Amino acid sequence: MKFSCALETSSERIRLVNVISPLIKAGYQLVSQKQEPSENGGNIIHVIARSLGSKTQADLIEDLSSIEGCTLFNLEIDEEGGSSAAPAKKTLDEKSVLSAIGAYYPKIADIVSQYEDSLPIERRMTALQELGRKVGGGIYQRDYSLGSPLKMPTTITRELVPALKGLSKVKAKNNVIYLIKCPFCKSSDHTHSGCHFIVGYIEGFLASNPAIDVVQVEETNCGAGSTNICEFTIG
Known part of the structure; x- marks a missing residue:
């Protein structure tokens, strides 16, 4: 079984040798490996290798996921059993993605994009x-849950907008939020879905505020491929 993968380390001190040593000990033959810096302060480790024994895909995923200080965000497997077999792409586990977001917040656009790409x-x-x-919801609980909860529309200008500014340049007008140079769709085409993360983010943030009734959020304009200004309406 041959595979290629990419792992992101949680620190620049975790380097190529820290990744390939556990793989060699676990019974994998390395074909190629490369290290490059990550935008989040760690390293991206690219590995192509093959298993020497009777490893299954589940064994491989477990071995890669157990490498200390690393998050697996891309994996393609070639069973080498036939030329018509397509590589299997691993869907990233939401729990692992949330852990990576917690470690690198607010620089999370690449993590969200990698999760999106792994999904059907x-x-x-x-x-x-x-x-x-x-x-x-987690950001509201962490940063804004102390004190008296703010009602609409004050919570938008005094809490939601500052929270979103960690992710993108933001403007707000009444109940409409604008993300300028939105990082979640900057490389997307008309089939993009990255901005649905922001729809959920706004809903979860406001739903955690006990002074706010049930709200619905809709992306009323996406700037992917044009202005790169995405518009979200809170209803």
Whole structure:
């Protein structure tokens, strides 16, 4: 079984040798490996290797996921059993993605994009919204839950906008939020789903505020491929 993978380290001190040594000990033959710096302060380790024994895909995923200080964000497997077999792409686990977001927040656009790319197209919208709800709700609880809760529209200008500024340049007008140079769709085409993360983020953030009734958020304009200004309306 031959595979290629990419892992992101949680620190620049975790280097190529810290990744390939456990793989060699676990019974993998290295074909090629490369290290490059990550935007989040760690390293990206690219590895192509093959198993020497009777390793299964589940064994491989477990071996890669157990490498200390690393997050697996891309894996393609070639069973080498036939030329028509397509590589299997691993869907990233939401729990691992949330852990990576917690470690690198607010520099999370690449993590969200990697999660999006790992998902089947039909699951992307709902999965990204759910991820966004958990992140947005967690940020409200962490940074804004102390003191008296603010009602609408004050919570938008005094809490939601400052929270979103960690992710992107933001403007707000009444109940409409604008993300300028939105990092979640900057490289997307008309089929993008990255901004659904922001829809969920806003919903989760506001839903965690006990002074706010149930809200619905809709992306009313996406700037992917044009202005790169994305518009979200809170209803």
